[in-house]
């Protein structure tokens with residue numbers, strides 16, 4: 001009975017070590033490709049849409065744009081000038 005228990009423990013230990021080694025191998029080997037992919041994907045999704053100022057035509061990220069009357073401007077000054085130009 002003691003021998004059976006001994007071999008059982010040895011086999012469990014071998015399986016445990018094999019699992020640790022395979023986990024390390026997965027972490028080390030393909031991490032260059034697989035590890036970066038999930039990090040790159042959100043970056044691509046986070047890439048902001050570029051919008052154009054209706055007055056001077058400069059392009060900027062949507063978060064930096066000044067939105068007015070459904071049009072995009074590089075700032076409040078160009079929004080005022082552009083809307084004034086349209087009103088005339």
Ligand SMILES: [Zn+2]
Pocket residue numbers: 053054055056057058073074075078
């Ligand atoms: Zn502008």
